[in-house]
Amino acid sequence: xxxxxxxxxxxxxxxxxxxxxxxxxxxxxxxxxxxxxxxxxxxxxxxxxxxxxxxxxxxxxxxxxxxxxxxxxxxxxxxxxxxxxxxxxxxxxxxxxxxxxxxxxxxxxxxxx
Numbered sequence: 638x639x640x641x642x643x644x645x646x647x648x649x650x651x652x653x654x655x656x657x658x659x660x661x662x663x664x665x666x667x668x669x670x671x672x673x674x675x676x677x678x679x680x681x682x683x684x685x686x687x688x689x690x691x692x693x694x695x696x697x698x699x700x701x702x703x704x705x706x707x708x709x710x711x712x713x714x715x716x717x718x719x720x721x722x723x724x725x726x727x728x729x730x731x732x733x734x735x736x737x738x739x740x741x742x743x744x745x746x747x748x749x750x
Contacts, residue, residue: 648655712718 644655644658648658651658
C-alpha cells in the first residue's frame with residue numbers, strides 16, 4: 638500500500654500516469670536483472686577459461702616430457718653409441734671401378750687418335 642501511494646505521488650510530481658511510471662520501473666528492473674545475469678555468466682566463463690588454461694599447460698608439459706623421453710630412448714638405443722670397436726679405415730681406391738663411364742670415355746678418346 639505504501640509503494641502505491643509513493644508511485645501515485647511520483648506520477649503527480651512528474652505529471653505522468655502511474656501506469657507509465659510502473660512500466661518504466663519494470664523496464665529498469667529488467668535491464669538491471671539482465672546485467673546481473675550477464676556479469677554472472679562472464680564470471681563463470683572466466684573460471685572455465687582458467688581451468689582450460691591449466692589443462693592446456695598440463696598437457697603441454699606431458700607432451701614435452703613424452704617427446705624428450707622418446708628422443709633419448711631412440712638415441713641411446715642406437716648401437717653406434719655403445720660400439721667400442723675401431724671404425725673401418727676408408728682408403729681411396731687404387732684403380733677405377735669397372736664399368737665406370739669416365740674410364741670408358743677416356744679409353745675411347747685414346748684409341749681414336
